[in-house]
Amino acid sequence: MRHIKLGSFDIYQLNGGKFALDGGAMFGVVPKAIWEKLISPDEKNRIPMAVHPLLVKTQKAVYLIDIGIGKNWDSKFKEIYDVYEEDLFSNLDVGPEDVDYIIATHLHFDHMAGYINYNFKKAKVIVQKMEWQDANFPHLRSRASYIKERIEPLSERIILIEGDYKLDDGIYLILTGGHTRGHQIVLIERFDKGIIFMADLVPTVHHINYPYIMGYDLYPVDTLYARYRIYSMISKYNYLMAFEHDREAKVGYLKFENDKPKLELI
Numbered sequence: 001m002r003h004i005k006l007g008s009f010d011i012y013q014l015n016g017g018k019f020a021l022d023g024g025a026m027f028g029v030v031p032k033a034i035w036e037k038l039i040s041p042d043e044k045n046r047i048p049m050a051v052h053p054l055l056v057k058t059q060k061a062v063y064l065i066d067i068g069i070g071k072n073w074d075s076k077f078k079e080i081y082d083v084y085e086e087d088l089f090s091n092l093d094v095g096p097e098d099v100d101y102i103i104a105t106h107l108h109f110d111h112m113a114g115y116i117n118y119n120f121k122k123a124k125v126i127v128q129k130m131e132w133q134d135a136n137f138p139h140l141r142s143r144a145s146y147i148k149e150r151i152e153p154l155s156e157r158i159i160l161i162e163g164d165y166k167l168d169d170g171i172y173l174i175l176t177g178g179h180t181r182g183h184q185i186v187l188i189e190r191f192d193k194g195i196i197f198m199a200d201l202v203p204t205v206h207h208i209n210y211p212y213i214m215g216y217d218l219y220p221v222d223t224l225y226a227r228y229r230i231y232s233m234i235s236k237y238n239y240l241m242a243f244e245h246d247r248e249a250k251v252g253y254l255k256f257e258n259d260k261p262k263l264e265l266i
């Protein structure tokens with residue numbers, strides 16, 4: 001677990017489970033001859049991944065951005081995705097009962113299926129309205145990513161938003177689309193510094209190049225345009241990027257070399 005200070009805010013990159021996904025699906029149009037040099041696949045062509053939700057503690061509230069893959073999966077599911085379950089709140093001085101807001105970047109199982117495993121006593125769950133609709137009425141192309149029994153219970157505490165949204169404390173939800181219609185990322189800003197949680201807009205540090213877009217994305221060209229827009233904002237304000245899906249939690253600054261995006265990891 002990594003701890004980052006942003007002014008008086010405490011930010012933690014948590015461990016929300018390890019898993020593996022097909023490398024070809026993760027790199028879309030990028031040929032294996034190229035991506036396998038960045039990250040090597042296992043005998044089933046899967047690459048090692050993890051989920052690193054972000055916990056933000058301010059003077060006023062505790063925010064949790066995504067929850068992760070969760071626990072109590074059956075052996076078939078664990079085998080397909082090579083799941084290793086982890087407890088999100090281990091080694092933290094706050095528990096699920098202290099969380100005031102859960103921000104869901106979107107409702108795919110690797111991001112939000114953990115919801116049913118923790119007793120969030122008071123938390124409200126903030127989701128884009130389009131994402132809520134698409135998760136509840138998925139089509140055949142997206143159905144495997146949405147698990148009904150783990151999405152329906154969210155309805156008891158959901159807040160649906162439409163488009164960009166500002167929370168108290170300088171936390172901004174930015175609708176990007178691309179991966180799903182209602183996919184959003186999160187900017188945490190404190191005076192002149194900020195951290196931006198990239199979610200599936202840039203799932204790992206190996207996806208920083210513009211066309212390295214997942215085959216899972218429902219609207220890949222929207223992902224490309226969202227990257228142009230978000231990268232220019234990130235480099236203008238020098239925000240720190242936090243990545244969700246590397247096996248080890250990663251953060252870094254965006255640099256450009258001959259107009260090509262590069263990362264300076266810290």
Ligand SMILES: [Zn+2]
Pocket residue numbers: 108110111199200203245
């Ligand atoms: Zn994801």
